[in-house]
Amino acid sequence: MKNTQAYYDNIKEKFAEERDLRLKYRPEGTAQYTSEFTGVLSKYAMDPYAGEISPRESINDTVECLFIGGGFSALLTSARLRERGVESIRIVERGADVGGTWYWNRYPGVACDVVSYDYLPLLDEMDYVPIDHYAKGREILAHCQSIAKKYNLYELAVFQTTVTSTVWNEEEEMWHLTTDRDDHMKARFVICANGTLSKPKLARIKGLNTFKGKSFHTSKWDYEYTGDDLSKLEDKVVGIIGTGATAVQAVPGLGASSKELYVFQRTPSSIDIREDWPTDPNWARRLKPGWQAKRRALALQGPTLTEQMAMRNASSGAESREEKIRRQENGNIDYMMRIHRRIEQEVKDPETADALKPWYMFMCKRPCFHNDYLPTYNRPNVHLIDTHGKGITEITAKGPLFDGKQYELDLLIYATGFEVQKTGIYNQIVGKGGLDLNDKYSEGVRTLLGVHSRGYPNLFIMGGYQASFQFNLTYILQMQGDHIAECINHARKHGHKTIDATQESEEWWVQEVIANRGKTTRNEDCTPGYYNFEGEYQRRQDGNYNGGVTKYLEHMENVRSNMTENFVFT
Numbered sequence: 001m002k003n004t005q006a007y008y009d010n011i012k013e014k015f016a017e018e019r020d021l022r023l024k025y026r027p028e029g030t031a032q033y034t035s036e037f038t039g040v041l042s043k044y045a046m047d048p049y050a051g052e053i054s055p056r057e058s059i060n061d062t063v064e065c066l067f068i069g070g071g072f073s074a075l076l077t078s079a080r081l082r083e084r085g086v087e088s089i090r091i092v093e094r095g096a097d098v099g100g101t102w103y104w105n106r107y108p109g110v111a112c113d114v115v116s117y118d119y120l121p122l123l124d125e126m127d128y129v130p131i132d133h134y135a136k137g138r139e140i141l142a143h144c145q146s147i148a149k150k151y152n153l154y155e156l157a158v159f160q161t162t163v164t165s166t167v168w169n170e171e172e173e174m175w176h177l178t179t180d181r182d183d184h185m186k187a188r189f190v191i192c193a194n195g196t197l198s199k200p201k202l203a204r205i206k207g208l209n210t211f212k213g214k215s216f217h218t219s220k221w222d223y224e225y226t227g228d229d230l231s232k233l234e235d236k237v238v239g240i241i242g243t244g245a246t247a248v249q250a251v252p253g254l255g256a257s258s259k260e261l262y263v264f265q266r267t268p269s270s271i272d273i274r275e276d277w278p279t280d281p282n283w284a285r286r287l288k289p290g291w292q293a294k295r296r297a298l299a300l301q302g303p304t305l306t307e308q309m310a311m312r313n314a315s316s317g318a319e320s321r322e323e324k325i326r327r328q329e330n331g332n333i334d335y336m337m338r339i340h341r342r343i344e345q346e347v348k349d350p351e352t353a354d355a356l357k358p359w360y361m362f363m364c365k366r367p368c369f370h371n372d373y374l375p376t377y378n379r380p381n382v383h384l385i386d387t388h389g390k391g392i393t394e395i396t397a398k399g400p401l402f403d404g405k406q407y408e409l410d411l412l413i414y415a416t417g418f419e420v421q422k423t424g425i426y427n428q429i430v431g432k433g434g435l436d437l438n439d440k441y442s443e444g445v446r447t448l449l450g451v452h453s454r455g456y457p458n459l460f461i462m463g464g465y466q467a468s469f470q471f472n473l474t475y476i477l478q479m480q481g482d483h484i485a486e487c488i489n490h491a492r493k494h495g496h497k498t499i500d501a502t503q504e505s506e507e508w509w510v511q512e513v514i515a516n517r518g519k520t521t522r523n524e525d526c527t528p529g530y531y532n533f534e535g536e537y538q539r540r541q542d543g544n545y546n547g548g549v550t551k552y553l554e555h556m557e558n559v560r561s562n563m564t565e566n567f568v569f570t
Contacts, residue, residue: 005326005330008329008330008333012329012333015361016525017359018389019360021388022389022527022535023528025391026391029534029536032203032204032534033201033202033203033204033416033419034202034204035201035418035419041202043216044217044220045220046220047096047160048216048221048222050096053160056181058184060183061186062174062185062186063088063185063186063188064087064188065078065081065090065187065190065191065488066089066091066092066175066177066187066189066190067089067191068092068166068190068193069091069092069094069100069194069195070092070093070097070099070103070157071098071193071195072100072477073462073477073481074091074093074098074153075121075144075147075151075153076147076474076477076478077193077462077480077481078091079125079147079150080481080482080485081489083485084488090157090187091148091156091158092157092158092161092163092177093158093161094162095159096159097145097159098145098148098153098157099141099144101197101198102144104219105218106221108221108230108250109250109252111249112134112136112140113368114471114472114474116132116139117129118472119135119474120143121474121475121478122147123292124291124293126143126147126150129279130279131279132277133275133279158183160181161179161181161183162180163177163426164179165427165428165430166427166429166430167430168431172186173457173570175187175188175189175190175458175459177190189458189459189460190458190460192424192460192462194427196463196464197419197420197530200220200416200419201417201419202217202414203416205394207394208395210396211397211398213411217416218413218414218415219418226411229257230256230257231257233259233411234259235259236410237258237259237408237409238413239263239400239407240254240262240263240414241415242414243263243266243415244366244415245366247415248271248370248373249370252370255376256376261381261383262383262385262407263382263385264392264402265355265385265386265387266391266392267358267527268355268356269365269367270339270365270367271369271373271374272342272369273369273371274369296475329361333361335362336358336361339358343374346374346375347378352384355384355386356377359527363531364522364526364529364531364532365531366530400412423437429456429459431453431457444510444539445465445466445539445542447461447464447501447506448508448566449466449552449556450464450466450480451464451483452499452500452501454500454501454502455500457570458499458500460484460487462480462481463477463480466509466510466513466541466543466545467545467552468544468546468547468548468552469544475549476549479552483556483559486560487499490560497570498568498570499567499569500568500569501566502565505566509555514541517541517543
């Protein structure tokens with residue numbers, strides 16, 4: 001039986017009520033979080049995987065290419081630079097090894113939500129086939145390390161070091177970088193490869209510092225306390241604040257191992273099925289060299305989700321704009337109601353099941369995929385504490401206090417996510433004329449392709465705003481890495497010292513981003529989250545390029561084909 005429009009309108013009203021509830025409780029938006037882990041909060045910044053920082057002499061030297069960050073962005077671009085004959089490459093990384101996201105996030109159950117044969121990059125070059133359909137964190141970290149070894153990236157790499165300033169010296173036409181280890185490095189080319197979700201954050205909660213038990217952020221998991229297999233938690237009462245993508249993966253293991261587990265929820269995630277299985281060795285054995293490149297090329301031949309929607313709109317040309325939007329919204333609601341029905345089937349207690357239902361459009365918040373998260377709430381030792389959009393607002397020496405009830409814990413885990421950064425994280429970037437990049441962006445992000453920003457010669461940005469966004473992030477990072485390597489190669493081959501975007505090319509791209517940002521109120525209608533800056537106002541250019549990945553790749557190729565029109569060289 002087909003649902004009436006009144007059915008969909010009622011659900012949209014429920015979505016709006018839940019959004020408004022969240023905004024009422026925390027109107028301060030992104031300011032509700034802190035990522036400044038100093039003083040009593042400094043323990044949340046310590047690296048549990050490396051121990052004490054290894055002493056070393058300060059570095060005062062010059063390299064040709066310097067990467068800020070050691071994750072996939074740096075590894076992929078470095079590989080392409082090596083293939084083009086660039087020898088002097090340095091990675092400066094805050095952690096004690098390469099890996100980026102996969103170095104820091106080692107919580108139990110950590111895995112990738114994208115099929116491993118698509119997510120893990122350079123599989124052809126590394127002659128490697130992932131062991132499972134969805135790769136686990138340990139395998140991904142090992143893959144990062146293998147790439148670094150193959151391309152000889154450890155030789156000049158500097159670990160346990162944070163870049164604190166990156167300043168353009170106009171006379172030398174070089175970047176000068178300082179670090180928290182009293183280094184003063186120079187580099188011809190600098191690639192900001194620090195990722196968009198790299199700096200852990202905590203919610204600003206009254207009494208956060210007063211808890212007397214053990215506590216840590218999920219990106220700094222303390223296995224010494226929990227045990228590698230979480231067996232040390234069998235006599236512990238554990239609490240976890242947050243129910244986003246990280247918690248969805250960690251909760252099943254915690255529920256199976258803890259004496260008691262309390263999950264403190266502000267807004268539930270949408271949980272869909274993730275079918276996983278070991279890689280078929282016969283399939284892997286039959287793969288021919290270049291199989292991943294062909295797989296990716298084949299995927300590009302098919303339309304992306306954005307392009308599919310555009311085609312559907314074109315095919316229904318008789319519809320008005322309002323009718324098209326209504327049809328898309330109704331389809332979205334149908335999907336979310338299927339998510340609701342799965343919750344009802346998986347979770348035995350009706351009250352708990354109702355609390356786990358997400359009331360917002362699909363993709364308002366990051367979608368999650370897990371087969372064991374929902375059934376975990378059927379365990380007698382697992383308790384969902386639904387705060388109905390309010391969140392935990394007070395913590396005492398014993399643990400969280402909510403609605404007049406004290407939750408006494410041995411361990412409190414913060415699954416509160418990461419700051420969404422435009423470019424710099426711990427780093428001040430100063431370009432021509434002494435202009436801080438944050439000051440330039442204060443009137444709106446301005447880039448070419450999300451990679452170059454005029455006035456910052458030889459600086460390249462990866463994974464930033466105004467680039468195309470794909471759920472398979474490594475694919476876009478690979479395309480950006482190829483582009484950056486080609487730009488640097490062009491400059492080197494032609495004897496240029498610097499490459500900088502022209503004013504015209506930057507303005508063209510800003511307008512392209514604005515033109516493709518959509519014309520709906522979707523961002524404002526969504527429940528608050530990091531996708532929409534916790535409900536804060538967002539300028540149209542301060543986001544991703546939404547024209548589709550195929551079009552984005554065409555733009556990149558066209559820019560490279562017309563170097564002298566799009567860039568100023570010296």
